[in-house]
Amino acid sequence: MATRLSDVAARAGVSVKTVSNVINDYPHITARTRAKVEAAIAALDYKPNVSARSLRKGRSDFIALAIPEMGSPYFAELGAAISRAAKRRGITVLIDQTEGESAAERFVLDGMRGQLIDGIIFSPLATAPAKLTSADTGKPLVLLGERPAGGQFDRVAVDSVRASYDATTHLLSLGRHRIAAIGVGGTSTGAVRRKGYRKALKAAGMPHDPALELAATGYHRLDGAASMRELLALPEPPDAVFCFNDLLALGALRTLADAGLRVPEDIAVVGFDDIEDGRYHSPSLTTISPDKEWLADNAVALLLDRIAGNGGSTHRDLTVPHTLQIRESTAG
Amino acid sequence: MATRLSDVAARAGVSVKTVSNVINDYPHITARTRAKVEAAIAALDYKPNVSARSLRKGRSDFIALAIPEMGSPYFAELGAAISRAAKRRGITVLIDQTEGESAAERFVLDGMRGQLIDGIIFSPLATAPAKLTSADTGKPLVLLGERPAGGQFDRVAVDSVRASYDATTHLLSLGRHRIAAIGVGGTSTGAVRRKGYRKALKAAGMPHDPALELAATGYHRLDGAASMRELLALPEPPDAVFCFNDLLALGALRTLADAGLRVPEDIAVVGFDDIEDGRYHSPSLTTISPDKEWLADNAVALLLDRIAGNGGSTHRDLTVPHTLQIRESTAG
DNA sequence: CTGAAAGCGCTTACAG
DNA sequence: CTGAAAGCGCTTACAG
Numbered sequence: 001m002a003t004r005l006s007d008v009a010a011r012a013g014v015s016v017k018t019v020s021n022v023i024n025d026y027p028h029i030t031a032r033t034r035a036k037v038e039a040a041i042a043a044l045d046y047k048p049n050v051s052a053r054s055l056r057k058g059r060s061d062f063i064a065l066a067i068p069e070m071g072s073p074y075f076a077e078l079g080a081a082i083s084r085a086a087k088r089r090g091i092t093v094l095i096d097q098t099e100g101e102s103a104a105e106r107f108v109l110d111g112m113r114g115q116l117i118d119g120i121i122f123s124p125l126a127t128a129p130a131k132l133t134s135a136d137t138g139k140p141l142v143l144l145g146e147r148p149a150g151g152q153f154d155r156v157a158v159d160s161v162r163a164s165y166d167a168t169t170h171l172l173s174l175g176r177h178r179i180a181a182i183g184v185g186g187t188s189t190g191a192v193r194r195k196g197y198r199k200a201l202k203a204a205g206m207p208h209d210p211a212l213e214l215a216a217t218g219y220h221r222l223d224g225a226a227s228m229r230e231l232l233a234l235p236e237p238p239d240a241v242f243c244f245n246d247l248l249a250l251g252a253l254r255t256l257a258d259a260g261l262r263v264p265e266d267i268a269v270v271g272f273d274d275i276e277d278g279r280y281h282s283p284s285l286t287t288i289s290p291d292k293e294w295l296a297d298n299a300v301a302l303l304l305d306r307i308a309g310n311g312g313s314t315h316r317d318l319t320v321p322h323t324l325q326i327r328e329s330t331a332g
Numbered sequence: 333m334a335t336r337l338s339d340v341a342a343r344a345g346v347s348v349k350t351v352s353n354v355i356n357d358y359p360h361i362t363a364r365t366r367a368k369v370e371a372a373i374a375a376l377d378y379k380p381n382v383s384a385r386s387l388r389k390g391r392s393d394f395i396a397l398a399i400p401e402m403g404s405p406y407f408a409e410l411g412a413a414i415s416r417a418a419k420r421r422g423i424t425v426l427i428d429q430t431e432g433e434s435a436a437e438r439f440v441l442d443g444m445r446g447q448l449i450d451g452i453i454f455s456p457l458a459t460a461p462a463k464l465t466s467a468d469t470g471k472p473l474v475l476l477g478e479r480p481a482g483g484q485f486d487r488v489a490v491d492s493v494r495a496s497y498d499a500t501t502h503l504l505s506l507g508r509h510r511i512a513a514i515g516v517g518g519t520s521t522g523a524v525r526r527k528g529y530r531k532a533l534k535a536a537g538m539p540h541d542p543a544l545e546l547a548a549t550g551y552h553r554l555d556g557a558a559s560m561r562e563l564l565a566l567p568e569p570p571d572a573v574f575c576f577n578d579l580l581a582l583g584a585l586r587t588l589a590d591a592g593l594r595v596p597e598d599i600a601v602v603g604f605d606d607i608e609d610g611r612y613h614s615p616s617l618t619t620i621s622p623d624k625e626w627l628a629d630n631a632v633a634l635l636l637d638r639i640a641g642n643g644g645s646t647h648r649d650l651t652v653p654h655t656l657q658i659r660e661s662t663a664g
Numbered sequence: 665c666t667g668a669a670a671g672c673g674c675t676t677a678c679a680g
Numbered sequence: 681c682t683g684a685a686a687g688c689g690c691t692t693a694c695a696g
Contacts, residue, residue, distance in 0.1 A: 067686035076408035
């Protein structure tokens, strides 16, 4: 165990500097020297010590991804995509679950894992980015999600207003008149998506009905199921529902199945996220599909660019492409 | 930025050794000295450099979790639970996605991330643990899953034979006679679960019918849907199906819905894993529910115990408690 | 192209 | 209880 650089140097008959040069792919090394060193590395099964390297260089090639919960399908899929995108670039991702708690989010930003991390991709829930300053982090940070970056950070996000407008317009095009929305409360996600929802109604010359706009405590199946029950209890229930994420929609579908209502005949349902569950559900779920690979790739690229010291003081705001995936929950 | 231990020492008017003692909670420090140091730490917003600490101590308090894919619900839920369990003990988890590829698994074990990691929790897919030696890892390793540890490693796993026996027996108790199994092929998971399935049939005095045992390429919804189509094409289709994980079951349910068959009236379905999707599906999915919190907690505890140098040469094999969750897919 | 040496920020015997 | 010093394994100016 514990073979060191100097062991490799001794075996290859060169200086440690030369070995280091080979490992780090520096120029000006003869092919013969390189071969000798590589043979020694292989023979000794040498692995560089990342702690030492990181201590010396001030860079670790580790980045953090802070998300509310990795057990949630959207974040699980996103985390998987970001890990893959980072690995392609030789970077390792540390995943932090904040559970959406302010203290945990603060801790992640504050600590930056004792300077091990080179930068962070942060999906805030409790923390308002506007309240953050770069002093809080000390290291590059890329924001994910709806919350405005306040011009202080780079950010990559779906155009949620536009996407919600698209989803609602689709429901309208089906001839639905009473279109409910689930998930309006609380988070800024709710506020932004409601904006697009209302905008679409307005464009169609329809007023929005506050009774059809349901807040949700969380964005889980449980919340969607409960909200749907409320909607069904209305004197005049909706004929369509736009749920602000797929989990809410899946919960709503469950309530509709229990109530014996047909989807989409009695009520059409649209979600947001395009998680795998929705594609296989019966009925399969019509949803807004953000390009997660694009998101992952660009978030990582943006962060690495910052870490490399590029970009200056102007912050970039990237819009993730999205499409509307029409499936059975609106199209029979 | 970059406040160092010596800065804290200077400000507090003590030696670096004393500051280090305070940070590491060593005894023999007067309350007054401790207060002075803590004030200086707070004033300077000092954070210890983990690279330096890890280099010096040879321990990082980081462990790795190597799983096939974190986007898959079971592993996402498990990863979340393991991260939480580790955090409770002051340990950080690095998640490695191996995609079930042999090379990636080898890389994780080999590299151990350049000695940064103190140990690993490993859920192998391609690598046979029997082929591993502790020399491959050099650091403590805890195995997850069906594959026998060959007496060389600690392991924590569900008793899959028993669980599969339970699932099949439940179907039998419902009076079903043609009980199919999906997922028998390829992995050792398939082999082990088939063993329990056949055992239950045998105990009930029923022969097993090879035509009803379907191999699956993967353990995803897609595979379950395809296998179910094959079963329905049989001259005499089954009246019950035991799917070796929930994703397969969810795919099978999709096929049944498309075919217009009623669950459980026409065909009863049981899964394995108890992922959240199954609980909200309509019909909700009867499944084997392994105690994931227990699994996470014990896997982490076991690994930390090893890292601490305990346990000697005898390896422990822990059995995760499981229950059968009876839901609509078998109980109307 | 290579060698000898300093230093990244800690922890830890070793003296006092 | 505290101080001065070595050393963990690298990378990197600095000379040659």
